[in-house]
Amino acid sequence: MTASTEPSGCVSVQDSFCQRKSRSTCKRQPSAREEEATVKEPLDLVRLSLDEKIYVKLRGDREIRGRLHAYDQHLNMILGDVEETITSVEIDDETYEEIIKTNKRMLPYLFVRGDGVILVSPPLRQ
Amino acid sequence: MLFYSYFKTLKGKEVTVELKNDLAITGTMHSVDQYLNIKLNNTRVVNEQKYPHMMSVRNCFIRGSVVRYVQLPPGSVDTEILHDATRREARGG
Numbered sequence: 410m411t412a413s414t415e416p417s418g419c420v421s422v423q424d425s426f427c428q429r430k431s432r433s434t435c436k437r438q439p440s441a442r443e444e445e446a447t448v449k450e451p452l453d454l455v456r457l458s459l460d461e462k463i464y465v466k467l468r469g470d471r472e473i474r475g476r477l478h479a480y481d482q483h484l485n486m487i488l489g490d491v492e493e494t495i496t497s498v499e500i501d502d503e504t505y506e507e508i509i510k511t512n513k514r515m516l517p518y519l520f521v522r523g524d525g526v527i528l529v530s531p532p533l534r535q
Numbered sequence: 536m537l538f539y540s541y542f543k544t545l546k547g548k549e550v551t552v553e554l555k556n557d558l559a560i561t562g563t564m565h566s567v568d569q570y571l572n573i574k575l576n577n578t579r580v581v582n583e584q585k586y587p588h589m590m591s592v593r594n595c596f597i598r599g600s601v602v603r604y605v606q607l608p609p610g611s612v613d614t615e616i617l618h619d620a621t622r623r624e625a626r627g628g
Contacts (some may be wrong), residue, residue: 520605
């Protein structure tokens with residue numbers, strides 16, 4: 410089936426979508442200041458956390474607290490004054506009780522690859 | 536593109552790349568590409584006793600997708616430039 414034989418319904422749906430989209434872009438342009446401060450999409454929350462202390466939960470029972478210096482759409486990040494916490498569970502040989510251990514380490518600057526990120530939480534109040 | 540550009544500025548600097556299998560390799564950054572694949576020279580493994588088979592490896596290519604962290608040398612991080620570049624990228628890049 411070629412494009413020209415497609416049901417007309419599909420085409421008109423797409424048209425109206427395009428129109429709506431173009432209309433929304435015609436709206437009054439917010440000032441640069443307004444644009445800075447509003448959260449319209451999830452990544453805006455990360456943008457507002459630039460140069461703030463954030464909490465990042467990672468795959469492999471790892472957590473990071475640090476100052477956000479750079480990020481991109483993959484959530485690759487560069488953090489400063491980083492504290493990494495690795496949580497592990499060991500089972501006591503005799504009592505079979507679960508012992509939760511946390512290993513911490515400090516790093517001055519760290520690049521974190523985005524594919525390991527589970528969540529990012531904005532400024533920590535401390 | 537932000538991190539690709541940033542890593543290019545680290546050429547010749549010493550970094551520690553921590554992989555998803557917990558292997559950590561220190562070496563001199565030789566080159567990087569768009570996938571953040573990294574080539575390191577003068578490599579040494581941080582925990583050599585645990586990974587003796589890596590002792591003879593002197594340089595290596597690391598596939599970007601297996602990287603967990605890159606520990607950056609403090610002197611090579613200009614936070615102001617990073618903030619500006621990040622805002623620019625978030626706006627339209």
